[in-house]
Amino acid sequence: MAMAETTLAPAILRRFQRRKAFSLAVPAAILAYLAYVFVAFDMAGIAQRARMDNAAILLSDFWSYKTHVTRNNRTGDLTVAIEGESKGTYPEGRLPDWVSRDGDITRIDLGAGHLVTYDGVGARYEVPGYGMIDIAPEGDRLRLTAPEPLPDWINASDTRISVTTDQGRFAYTRSKVETFRYQPGWELFFFTLDSPFSGKSPAELAALALWGDRLDPARSNLAYMAADVWTNAMWRHGDVVWAIFETVLMAFLGTMGAALVALPLAFLAAANFTPLRGVRFALRRLFDFVRGVDGLIWTIVLSRAFGPGPMTGALAILTTDTGSFGKMFSETLENIDARQVEGVQSTGANALQRARFGVIPQITPVLLSQVLYYLESNTRSATVIGAIVGGGIGLLLTQAIITQKDWEEVCYYMVLIVLMVTLMDTLSGWLRRRLIRGDGAGH
Amino acid sequence: MVDIAFGPEPGHRPDPADNRATYLQMVRRKRMYGGILLVLFMALMASGFQLADARNAGGFWNGIGNVLAFPTEVVTEAWANRANIPALFWKFLPSLVETLNIAAVATLIGALAGAVLALLSTRGLARWPRLIGLFRRMMDAMRAIPEIVIALVLIFILGGGPVPAMIAIAFHTAGALGKLFSEVAENADRKPVEGLASVGASWGQRMWLGVIPQVAPNWIGYGLLRFEINIRASAILGFVGSGGIGHDLKLAMQWGQGRYDQVVAIFLLLFLTIVAVDQLSSHYRNRLVKGH
Known part of the structure; x- marks a missing residue:
């Protein structure tokens, strides 16, 4: 015993020291790597280049909308439009209640005492606690009259004057004067302004749908409403629903198609079903190749042949996953319990019957579980693939992001x-x- | 209750005394359900195929003949310029390193965040047991948002480059790994944790000394698997957004003819990297699981 102690103790101590050094070295290596990446990715530069004003626009757009009240200074025409889009323009005579028009004088109430007036001379903005900002064109220039000194939320030059307050934004140039009012919510989400149902409260809508007179004699009010929501030009609900459906369809067709292609191939690649080494080896390498050539590359190659659309996306998923499924299925097949197959064989069953009664019941739960897991993860991939092949919700999303305002x-x-x-x-x-539980419990 | 346990209405209920008939009837019913499901599934597949085909720009049957046309064109041109390819490997190596860095940092940060989230949402280990549900829903949401959404929004704010892709992948990884980590931690032995608690260890010490050593091999295994996935994600995000080898691939593809040697060089680099990382990671995962 004494002998052992004297020889063991240093060894154990050394092992402890090695472990201590190791447990310190790992965090140190991670930190060093992160420091290298910090430099390689130019994180310090990112902090400077970051457009926080863009972030502010994005966040406020997420939960609010703005209404543009624009007067063309040359013709005197007034347009009131949500997000400044033509499909969100208020029709003549149905202006929102905070805009009033009297001859060529327009009054805009931005709330909290902020009042903007457009008239024949120019425009005025009354800011409570500050005073009156008066703008009038004078020859080629704009003349600004406002309490001095000018605060930094007024930006004035000879050709353009802009004012930004908590209640909205105001801009005057020689060609037009514009006021933006921000309000919370997603306006026109159900009905656009050209729909007879726009601007009605839920109770009014329910009354119209249930017992109101038909607005369109050809169809019921409910059908009319549904059609108006479905074809809403601002939010395009119909297109969006189709896009979501296309994405799910891509994932479904791709995953299930891959499973159907991979299953027979997996039998050929499993050692206990295919005695031919050459076939097994070739198939295994094929699976590795298909998996290794990334989904991105399959997507590009296939979209050249099939053009943009959901079929291309489905085929890209199918191709990529055939490799993964082939590998997983053949591994599952190699791990089955041979006794059940032998039992079926002992009754004189042929190869097909052995597969049907000896193998399939064993592998079904595992395979289904894998396929369903992939179906879920492919729904996500289909969003990205849709952005590349031009189909589904991924396309709508990238388009909306590229406009940088919607x-x-x-x-x-x-x-x-x-x-x-x-x-x-x-x-x-x-x-x-x-x-799986159902099968496992035997019913 | 008895009715439910014995099957359908009394008239159609099999007589339990006659074992054989009961069994055969059960098998028939099971097969019929299986058959119906199969027919339904086939109908879904066929109609889905028709629909997808109709909504595609080029039809399936027109396209199937052309599948090889583009690869052939690319490979022919690249073969003619094959002398350029080694030089192009060098040219694109920095982008490849960037793609790998995006994936590695995202996996690292995602795994660290996922580990904290996992411990906070595991029953019996959580720091605040009442908030388990909250942290679980948080992980669900993080997993559900596709990387591309976060990446594109961040590109708008941060500008191009590798950072938006890195943050997007890390965010998704934290949710995905958090769930897997939590499943592993649930099966960890509680005795070391209780022992540490009995000597007055804080929550952090209990986790660091009692749980992490037990779960580390499995967690690292999942982390390596995620790294493989993230390399692919990082290449795709480069193609759609910016940064890394995916972006170079997009530029070369947009140029089209005349730059197919570049396309092939990038394809090869990406392919070899993915295969190499897959092999390495599966080797290490096997070692971790078997413990030697």
Whole structure:
């Protein structure tokens, strides 16, 4: 014993020291790596280049909308439009209640005492606690009269004067004068202004739908409403629903198609079903190749052949996942319990019957579970692939982001994507539990 | 209750005394359900295929003949210029390193965040047991938002480059790994934790000394698997957004003819990297699981 102690103690101590050094070295290596990346990615520069004003626009757009009240200074025409878009323009004579028009004098009430007036001379903005900002064109220049000194929220030059307050924004140039009012919510989400149902309260709408007179003799009010919501030009609900459906379709066709292609190939690649080494080896390498050539590359190659659309996306998912499924299925097949197959064989069953009664019942739960798991994750991939092949919600999302102003739509699509993925997750989890537990319990 | 346990209405209920008939009837019913499900599934597949085909710009049957046309064109041109390819490998190596860095940092940060989230949302280990549900929903939401959404929004704010992709992938990774980590931690032995608690260790000490050593091999295994996935994600995000080798691929593709040697060089780099990382990671994962 004494001998052992004297020889063991230094060895153990050395091991302890090695471990201590190791447990210190790992965090140190991670830190060093992060420091290298910090420099390589130019994080310090990012902090400077970051456009926080863009972030502010994005966040305020997520939950609010703005209404543009624009007067063309040359013709005197007034337009009131949500987000300044023609499809959100208020028709003549149905201006919002905070804009009033009397001859060529327009009064805009921005709330909290902020009043903007456009008239024949120019425009005035009354800011409570500050005073009157009066702008009038004078020859080629703009003349600004406002209490001195000018605060930094007034930006004035000879050709353009802009004022930004908590209540809204105001800009005057020689060609036009514009006032933006921000209000919370997603305006025109259900009905656009050209719909007879726009601006009605939920109670009025319910009354119209249930017992009101038909606005259009050809169809019921409910059908009319549904059609108006479906074809809403601002939010394009119909297109969005189709896009979501296309994305799910891509994921479904791709995943299930891959499973159908991979299953027979997996039998050929499993050692206990295919005695031919050459075939097995070739198939294994094929699976590795298909998996290794990334989904991105398959997507590009296939979109050249099939053009943009959901079919291309489905085929890209199918190709990529055939490799993954082939590998997983063949591994599952190699791990099955041989006794069940032998039992079926002892009754004189041929190869097909052995596969049907000896193998399939064993592998079904595992395979289904894998396929359903992939279905859920492919719904997410289909969003990205859709952005590349031009189909589904991914396309709508990238288009909305590229315009850099429809952030409320981006937010809407994000919410829908999260809902779609969560739903697929729940569905696949539910199915997985039912199919697997159900089989395991023997009914 | 008895009715439910024994099956359908009394008239159709099999007589339990006759074992054989009961069994056969059960098998028939099971097969019928299976058959119906199969027919339904096939109908769904067929109609889905028709629909997707109709909404595609080029049809399936027109396209299937052209599948090889583009690869052939690319490979022919690249083969003619094959002398350029080694030089192009060098040229694109920095972008490849950037793509790998995006994936590695995102995996690292995501795994660290995922580990904290996992411990906070595991029953029996959580710091605030009442908030378990909150942290779980948080992870669900993080997993559900596709990387591309976060990446594109961040590009608007931060400008191009690798950072938006890195943050986007890290965010998603934290949610995905958090869930897996939490499942591992749930099965960890509680005795070391209780022992540490009995000598007055804080929550951080209990986790660091009692739980992490137990779960580390499995967590690292999942982390490596995620790294493989993240390399692919990082390449795709480069293609759609910016940064890394995906962006170079997009530029070369947009140029089209005349730059197919670049396309092939990038394809090859990406392919070899993915295969190499897959092999390495599966080797280490096997070692971690088997413990030697």
